[in-house]
Amino acid sequence: MAEDQKAAAPRRAARPLSCRCCGAAVTESFADLGMSPLSNAFVAPDRAAAMEPHYPLHAMVCSDCRLVQLAEFETTQAIFGDYLYFSSFSSSWLAHAEAYAQAMIDRLGLDATTPVLEVASNDGYLLQYFARAGIPVLGVDPAANVAQAAIAKGIPTEVAFFGAATARRLSASGPQPVLIAANNVLAHVPDLHDFVEGFRILLAPGGLLTIEVPHLLRLIEQAQFDTIYHEHFSYFSLATAEMALAQHGLAVFDVEELPTHGGSLRLFVRHVEDRGKPVTQAVETLRDAERAAGLHGPDPYAAFAGRVADVKCALLDFLIGARRAGRTVAGYGAPAKGNTLLNYAGVGPELLPFTVDASPHKQGLLLPGTRIPIRAPEAIMHARPDYVLILPWNLREEIARQMHAIRGWGGRFVVPIPRLETF
Numbered sequence: 001m002a003e004d005q006k007a008a009a010p011r012r013a014a015r016p017l018s019c020r021c022c023g024a025a026v027t028e029s030f031a032d033l034g035m036s037p038l039s040n041a042f043v044a045p046d047r048a049a050a051m052e053p054h055y056p057l058h059a060m061v062c063s064d065c066r067l068v069q070l071a072e073f074e075t076t077q078a079i080f081g082d083y084l085y086f087s088s089f090s091s092s093w094l095a096h097a098e099a100y101a102q103a104m105i106d107r108l109g110l111d112a113t114t115p116v117l118e119v120a121s122n123d124g125y126l127l128q129y130f131a132r133a134g135i136p137v138l139g140v141d142p143a144a145n146v147a148q149a150a151i152a153k154g155i156p157t158e159v160a161f162f163g164a165a166t167a168r169r170l171s172a173s174g175p176q177p178v179l180i181a182a183n184n185v186l187a188h189v190p191d192l193h194d195f196v197e198g199f200r201i202l203l204a205p206g207g208l209l210t211i212e213v214p215h216l217l218r219l220i221e222q223a224q225f226d227t228i229y230h231e232h233f234s235y236f237s238l239a240t241a242e243m244a245l246a247q248h249g250l251a252v253f254d255v256e257e258l259p260t261h262g263g264s265l266r267l268f269v270r271h272v273e274d275r276g277k278p279v280t281q282a283v284e285t286l287r288d289a290e291r292a293a294g295l296h297g298p299d300p301y302a303a304f305a306g307r308v309a310d311v312k313c314a315l316l317d318f319l320i321g322a323r324r325a326g327r328t329v330a331g332y333g334a335p336a337k338g339n340t341l342l343n344y345a346g347v348g349p350e351l352l353p354f355t356v357d358a359s360p361h362k363q364g365l366l367l368p369g370t371r372i373p374i375r376a377p378e379a380i381m382h383a384r385p386d387y388v389l390i391l392p393w394n395l396r397e398e399i400a401r402q403m404h405a406i407r408g409w410g411g412r413f414v415v416p417i418p419r420l421e422t423f
Contacts, residue, residue, distance in 0.1 A: 020192045024064040033057040033344045037368040039229035039336035061301045068235035072190040087125035089359045092398045101129035117177035119162045120185035124150030167198035176204035183212040187232045200248045209269040218263025222418035223307040226337040254280045262394045312345045314420040319351040330385040331355025334362045338391030343369040389414045
């Protein structure tokens with residue numbers, strides 16, 4: 001075999017990983033992003049010189065069930081116990097939550113007699129819209145600091161990790177929810193089966209569980225490797241989500257494709273024995289689309305690493321070229337995905353002197369690994385950079401509207417994914 005062919009061969013994990021869905025040994029590489037710190041472990045300036053733990057960020061794919069997954073290197077308590085992500089700082093995400101709440105109220109005829117529960121309820125960004133309609137709500141979230149923000153809004157919140165034990169306790173202490181919402185949380189749990197079993201236990205007979213999860217098909221199609229980080233343990237297709245749910249007596253009967261997070265799925269889930277909710281054509285259509293894209297075989301996974309490297313090179317070419325041309329670049333946002341991207345590409349303050357974020361909880365801190373300072377959005381107006389690199393590229397339109405004033409000095413926006421683009 002030629003040397004260049006050897007270099008192109010996919011790397012294998014040093015230790016076999018047991019698939020958290022089917023239990024098979026996992027040895028097939030998907031994307032090796034090197035060593036990286038925890039993506040939300042922001043650094044206080046007085047700790048800038050302190051050592052920082054880095055862990056392998058190597059996504060693997062199960063050859064049997066095709067679940068893409070990461071090994072667990074840190075405890076969920078270390079990752080989520082004190083969390084700096086507050087959902088309410090994105091206006092487009094709040095609009096998404098409000099629209100969901102109204103759709104569920106209309107679909108299920110929710111009222112004061114039909115309790116709603118959200119798993120990973122964060123700062124009450126979603127449940128507030130049900131509460132305003134007079135519907136009883138309860139949030140469950142492991143991060144005490146974020147839960148306090150929800151409680152301050154009048155949203156009852158249990159500070160707990162969700163799973164079978166929590167579900168049994170909640171089921172014994174109150175009415176079972178008619179609706180359980182689980183938005184962008186299924187990926188965050190290392191013990192997938194304990195978590196899904198909690199849904200089976202807690203969901204009322206005839207009730208509805210909705211799960212929103214970034215769609216693996218879109219991640220592959222659009223090279224969204226920056227959504228890979230240590231707090232995301234699994235990356236789902238419809239097929240792998242159905243497999244995990246079926247092992248606990250739950251079935252997907254409807255699905256919607258959403259634009260959020262670069263392309264997500266909203267799964268409508270029922271107890272298997274609930275025959276009043278037949279499987280829709282939308283489910284069959286998406287199953288066919290995943291098969292047509294080859295997600296049941298090895299090819300799309302094997303080709304992904306090359307596309308990841310192309311994105312890295314394009315970003316570095318742009319930033320180095322801007323520096324050599326005397327152009328200035330500032331970042332917008334301090335999302336977890338941005339930290340994956342910047343650490344993988346090796347971008348530091350010499351190429352991106354600072355970034356800004358609307359959340360006051362992140363302002364004044366440093367990005368993990370790269371030590372890039374986080375400032376308030378007004379810093380861009382003072383610095384007047386030639387380019388603003390949008391790190392949460394999935395919110396590009398929202399951010400471009402908010403920061404339209406940069407056009408006044410000829411500034412332009414840049415997004416790195418799915419391909420580098422200036423606009």
